[in-house]
Amino acid sequence: MTAIDWIVLFGTLIFIVSYGVWKTRGEQNMDNYLKGGSDSKWWLIGLSIMATQASAITFLSTPGQAYTDGMRFIQFYFGLPIAMILISIFFLPLYYKAKVYTAYEFLEKRFDVKTRMLAAMIFLVQRGLAAGITIYAPAIILSALLGWPLQLTTVVIGVLVIIYTVSGGTKAVTQTQKQQMAVMMGGMIVAGILVITSLPQNVGFTDALHVAGKMGKLNVVNFEFDLSDRYNFWSGITGAVFLFMSYFGTDQSQVQRYLSGKTLKESRMGLMMNGLLKVPMQFVILFIGVMVFVFYQYNQPPIFFNEAVRQEVLLNEAFGDGFKDIEVRYTSVFEEKKEVVQLLNRAIAEKNELMIETARYELNRLQDNSDRLRVQAKEMIAEALPNREINDKDYIFMNFVTSTMPVGIVGLLFAVIFSAAMSSTSSELNALGSTTTIDFYKRKIRQEASQSHYLKSSKWFTLGWGVLAIIFASTLSLFENLIQAVNLIGSLFYPIVLGIFVVAIFIKRVKGNAIFIAALLSQAVVIFVHYLNTQGLAGPLTMGFLWYNAFGCILVMLLSWLIHLFTPSS
Amino acid sequence: MSTEKEKVKFLFVRSWCGMYAFVLGVLVIFIALFYFFTKFYA
Numbered sequence: 001m002t003a004i005d006w007i008v009l010f011g012t013l014i015f016i017v018s019y020g021v022w023k024t025r026g027e028q029n030m031d032n033y034l035k036g037g038s039d040s041k042w043w044l045i046g047l048s049i050m051a052t053q054a055s056a057i058t059f060l061s062t063p064g065q066a067y068t069d070g071m072r073f074i075q076f077y078f079g080l081p082i083a084m085i086l087i088s089i090f091f092l093p094l095y096y097k098a099k100v101y102t103a104y105e106f107l108e109k110r111f112d113v114k115t116r117m118l119a120a121m122i123f124l125v126q127r128g129l130a131a132g133i134t135i136y137a138p139a140i141i142l143s144a145l146l147g148w149p150l151q152l153t154t155v156v157i158g159v160l161v162i163i164y165t166v167s168g169g170t171k172a173v174t175q176t177q178k179q180q181m182a183v184m185m186g187g188m189i190v191a192g193i194l195v196i197t198s199l200p201q202n203v204g205f206t207d208a209l210h211v212a213g214k215m216g217k218l219n220v221v222n223f224e225f226d227l228s229d230r231y232n233f234w235s236g237i238t239g240a241v242f243l244f245m246s247y248f249g250t251d252q253s254q255v256q257r258y259l260s261g262k263t264l265k266e267s268r269m270g271l272m273m274n275g276l277l278k279v280p281m282q283f284v285i286l287f288i289g290v291m292v293f294v295f296y297q298y299n300q301p302p303i304f305f306n307e308a309v310r311q312e313v314l315l316n317e318a319f320g321d322g323f324k325d326i327e328v329r330y331t332s333v334f335e336e337k338k339e340v341v342q343l344l345n346r347a348i349a350e351k352n353e354l355m356i357e358t359a360r361y362e363l364n365r366l367q368d369n370s371d372r373l374r375v376q377a378k379e380m381i382a383e384a385l386p387n388r389e390i391n392d393k394d395y396i397f398m399n400f401v402t403s404t405m406p407v408g409i410v411g412l413l414f415a416v417i418f419s420a421a422m423s424s425t426s427s428e429l430n431a432l433g434s435t436t437t438i439d440f441y442k443r444k445i446r447q448e449a450s451q452s453h454y455l456k457s458s459k460w461f462t463l464g465w466g467v468l469a470i471i472f473a474s475t476l477s478l479f480e481n482l483i484q485a486v487n488l489i490g491s492l493f494y495p496i497v498l499g500i501f502v503v504a505i506f507i508k509r510v511k512g513n514a515i516f517i518a519a520l521l522s523q524a525v526v527i528f529v530h531y532l533n534t535q536g537l538a539g540p541l542t543m544g545f546l547w548y549n550a551f552g553c554i555l556v557m558l559l560s561w562l563i564h565l566f567t568p569s570s
Numbered sequence: 571m572s573t574e575k576e577k578v579k580f581l582f583v584r585s586w587c588g589m590y591a592f593v594l595g596v597l598v599i600f601i602a603l604f605y606f607f608t609k610f611y612a
Contacts, residue, residue, distance in 0.1 A: 074604065078597065078601065081593050081594065081596070081597045082594070082597075084593065085590045085593060085594070088586075088590075089586075089590075209611050210611055212611065213608075213610070213611025213612050214611070214612075216612075218607055218608055218611045218612070219608060219612075220604035220605070220607050220608045221601060221604045221605045221608050222608075233601075265578065268578075268586070268589075269578070269580070272580075272589055272593055275593045275597075276593055276596055279597065279600050280600065283600075283604075
């Protein structure tokens with residue numbers, strides 16, 4: 001990074017943090033600390049909802065996902081607009097009517113205090129873990145790219161977020177998310193334009209699309225029904241609807257965003273804005289990943305995208321020479337592939353179908369060879385450096401940025417990643433602090449205290465969760481893919497909470513004890529089914545983890561109804 | 571605090587039912603475009 005890049009990066013971050021603190025200076029009370037004064041407009045709510053969901057993981061993992069697996073991940077988001085509509089119709093009016101600070105308060109009004117505590121506890125565990133990952137994910141990648149120690153990067157992200165989230169609460173979170181979304185969107189649009197203009201001069205945009213399509217990267221929609229397939233149209237409009245309903249409808253980090261609305265209408269419109277913009281936004285991010293893939297059909301990509309680890313293995317006495325040998329073979333396959341890509345471009349220009357098919361076959365054969373060499377290189381890294389992570393998907397995009405983007409833009413794109421990390425972490429800490437204060441401290445520990453006392457407590461709890469998230473982030477190790485790790489954690493816990501809310505809204509006869517027992521049993525079953533799936537022993541219950549969302553929610557509904565029927569009181 | 575009676579006013583949409591239909595319509599258009607994208611460039 002050049003001096004200009006550092007100035008752009010730190011200038012952006014310092015501006016956002018200072019703006020958050022400045023904008024929320026002056027006298028505070030519980031209402032504006034926890035609900036942002038309930039005066040947010042719909043577009044601000046929409047931006048806040050989107051910024052909360054768009055973590056650094058979104059910008060680091062998603063292009064890498066498209067690079068390796070194509071664009072099919074977009075189908076996961078097809079369920080989002082449907083979930084937004086369902087939440088807008090069924091959940092939002094109830095929250096407004098009950099005048100709650102947290103979603104879990106509503107459960108006490110409907111069932112009892114122990115059900116509220118259970119849902120709030122599941123939220124704290126799930127979101128507490130996720131907050132750690134939200135800081136850790138970018139920290140591990142940024143530390144490798146910037147050459148900073150991992151702990152320092154973790155602390156920098158954590159402390160920046162803590163400063164404005166603790167001082168200004170929900171209002172600071174919402175206000176800073178405006179700037180963060182502007183940086184994220186601006187940065188990704190610039191990245192998209194630059195990646196397309198980085199293609200060789202004789203390769204047009206349509207040529208790039210043809211190359212990506214012929215190499216199987218534009219596999220956006222697949223209508224084949226397959227339960228074990230993680231991303232297809234059907235899992236998107238069923239399993240994902242459940243996940244998004246739980247996340248947006250019952251997770252306090254999102255509920256708190258739209259409860260800051262001036263009116264029910266503003267909150268609903270905020271959800272609709274998210275429903276309209278999320279799919280195209282994800283499409284753009286995935287598309288950038290595909291264009292990076294096309295770029296590397298004309299320019300030699302590294303065999304391993306985590307440059308720090310690559311250098312380490314090259315210097316390794318026992319494995320360095322072997323690794324270089326794989327790199328030489330990788331380069332030779334690349335040169336061969338490059339010629340075939342150009343042949344494909346010519347064939348498409350001449351509309352020669354036979355030549356197109358021949359080139360496509362040859363290209364995919366060479367791509368398989370290239371992928372095999374990458375696997376060999378990773379196996380060698382695992383042998384040479386057993387403690388290093390061999391999954392490099394999450395490094396692909398930023399490796400491309402640092403090696404090809406012009407001065408200033410590199411700093412801007414690092415600012416995108418930091419902004420995304422801060423926007424989602426701040427919402428999480430804000431929600432964790434609020435839930436601890438409202439659902440536990442105020443409800444169970446100190447019921448009669450002044451507003452200023454609860455305000456101070458909220459700040460201390462938010463700070464506490466921030467420190468815990470930093471500590472947790474410092475002890476994690478990398479999952480297969482970060483975005484999938486977050487979705488997996490969500491899919492294990494969310495369906496139970498969603499099940500509780502669905503029963504609360506739609507099955508009026510079921511009371512507190514039945515739902516409480518059903519929720520506990522269902523949580524145990526979902527975790528057990530996941531264990532069976534990881535061991536390959538699930539039999540008829542074999543499913544991709546996104547399906548846990550539907551499975552867990554329906555299980556809670558069924559069990560609570562059965563328990564209700566067979567308990568003496570009923 | 572607001573009520574259910576508040577009307578929506580967004581582009582040509584004047585009711586919540588219309589708003590939901592609009593959001594679903596946009597989703598269907600996106601899926602159709604993506605399907606075209608998948609097939610055309612495959």
